[in-house]
Amino acid sequence: MSQTPSRLTTASGIPVVDNQNSITAGPRGPVLLQDFHLIEKLQHFNRERIPERVVHAKGSGAYGTFTVTHDISRYTHAKLFSAIGKQTETFVRFSTVGGEKGSADTERDPRGFAVRFYTEDGNWDLVGNNTPMFFIKDAIKFPDFVHTQKRDPQTNLKSATMMWDFWSRAPESLHQVTMLFSDRGTPDGYRHMDGFGSHTFSLVNAGGERVWVKWHLKTQQGIKNLLPEDAARLAGSDPDHAQRDLFGAIAAGDFPKWNVFIQVMTEAEAATWEARTGWNPFDLTKVWPHKDFPRIPVGVLELNRNPVNYHAEVxxxxxxxxxxxPGLGFSPDKMLQGRLFAYHDAQLYRVGTNHQHLPVNRPRCPVHHQQRDGSMAGSAGDPNGSSAAQNYAPVDARGSAPQGFGHGDAGWPLDGAAARYDERGESDDFTQAGNLFRLLPADEQERLTSNIANAMRGVPSDEIRLRQIGHFTKADPAYGAAVARKLAEGGAR
Incomplete structure (x- = not known):
């Protein structure tokens, strides 16, 4: 039996008499301004696109569940980890980083891997990538770095010169550059890649004891990457390859899963490890070797529900x-500290003052605060409850007796003068990049150096080329020699 179509109305619920013909002065006359349905339809159409993200513009998303499989209560009192078998609703957004919203899913680029946990104590967002490290260690460099990955302001084209000039002057980027130009720089969709919180975070237990932690999400589907020629072919034939693969798998009931792990480092271990290795445990360009800090299993993330409306939910x-x-915390990681401000500020600009009211962003627990008004505010969509709720916090003359950061976290001991510190002269930017190169099988090393040579062919400056080859050579002589040879031969073989 056919269903009766829903009655078409304006956004204010007024029935639309005719959705095919504008009101005109006579059959051939000009259109009248009083045709409110036409005006509303065109006005909304003109405003259908919100500003795209500056980075991570193109992405895919899905809902799922996180299930605790191992007890980590010795490290954290966060309620979502309180019992084995406990489940928490999640939302995950995957993305490419540098391209625009219409770019291809298969471009050589890091992939965003952002997980929201809708816990009983509010939303926890683990916003990371598919790599355990990053290009830079201080957020003050981030706008400059991202500009080099975008379009040249004169030509409006991507510029190999900008990219390699920045990387060659910032040897801290070498570790991530090595990962980016390896096979893992072009993952085969989102289901077949790992995820990482990347930054150093912290956990606090019921006794107020803190440990430093890194988060790992290991795909149960197995790692699958695209060869450069396959990535290029798909960019032309199916630029939405990763979106199609993720949506189709979930729609077919083939739910992707990731095993969730943590690496744990005590404060005492942080001091001794840095003294032994020279690596700052809060440096985002570095990783914690598994032999020093083994992965500890925590739970399983499963994606099992596609969004109904991409714009509203992704x-x-x-x-x-x-x-x-509560039970989770930050660290002195300089990049993380910058992101704590930058992300929320970007959402205020991009989505709006009350973006937390939207269903995908709304916590699944009661919310009470004194934030009021602004664009899109209203009691019907306001998780804060009635608009008549008190709009200020009363001041207690006795104070609040604050302790540390709150939620049992005692805070961090600080040492030294407040100043700008340049660590470049004392930072080891080469050992871990060399370790990664030596870890790759010979065929992957060959593809890595070919990918780099191909990418550097568009750099006309010998100075930039030589500076970058010098970094590769410091990481491993064979690494630098292979890139130099392929560049001298006119590109990759």
């Missing part, structure tokens, strides 16, 4: 690493 999803819950 495009308007607004995640931020500043969203943590």
């Amino acid at each position: 495009e308007q999803a607004a995640l931020s690493p500043a969203n943590i819950v």
Whole structure:
């Protein structure tokens, strides 16, 4: 039996008499301004696109569940980890980083891997990538770095010169550059890649004891990457390959899963490890070797429900690493500290003042605060409850007796003068990049150096080329020699 179509109305619920013909002065006359349905339809159409993200513009998303499989209560009192078998609703957004919203899913680029946990204490957003490290260690460099990955302001084209000039002057990027130009720089969709919180975070237990932690999500589907020629072919034939693969798998009931792990480092271990290795445990360009800090299993993340409306649930999803819950915490990681401000600020600009009211962003627990008004505010969509709720916090003359950061976290001991510190002269930017190169099988090393040579062919400056080859050579002589040879031969073989 056929269903009766829903009655078409304006956004205010007024029935639309005719959706095919504008009101005109006579059959051939000009259109009248009083045709409100026409005006509303065109006005909304003109405003259908919100500003795309500056980075991570193109992405895919899905809902799922996180299930605790191992007890980590010795490290954290966060309620979502309180019992084995406990489940928490999640939302995950995957993305490419440098390209625009219409770019291809298969471009050589890091992939965003952002997980929201809708816990009983509020939203926890683990906003990371598919790599355990990053290009830079201080957020003050981030706008400059991203500009080099975007379009040249004169030609409006991507510029190999800009990219390699920046990387050659910032040897801290070498570790991530090595990962980016390896096979893992072009993952085969989102289901077949790992995820990482990347930054150093912290956990606090019921006794107020803190440990430093890194988060790992290991795909149960197995790692699958695309060869450069396959990535290029798909960019032309199916630029939405990763979106299609993820949506189709979930729709077919083939739910992707990731095993969730943590690496744990005590404060005492942080001091001794840095003294032994020279590596700052809060440096985002570095990783913690598994032999020093083994992975500890925590749970399983499963994606099992596709969004119904992409714009409402994926495009308007607004995640931020500043969203943590009691039992979790931050670290002195300089990049993380910058992101704690930058992400929420970007969402205020991109989505709106009250973006937390949108269903995908709304916590699944009661919310009470004194934030009021602004664009799109209203009691019907306001998780804060009635608009008549008190709009200020009363001041207690006795104070609040604050202790540390709150939620049992005693805070960090600080040492030294407040100043700008340049660590470049004392930082080891080469050992871990060399370790990664030596870890790769010979065929992957060959593809890595070919990919780099191909990417550097568009750099006309010998100075930039030589500076970058010098970094590869410091990481491993064979690494630098292979890139230099392939560049001298006119590109990759």
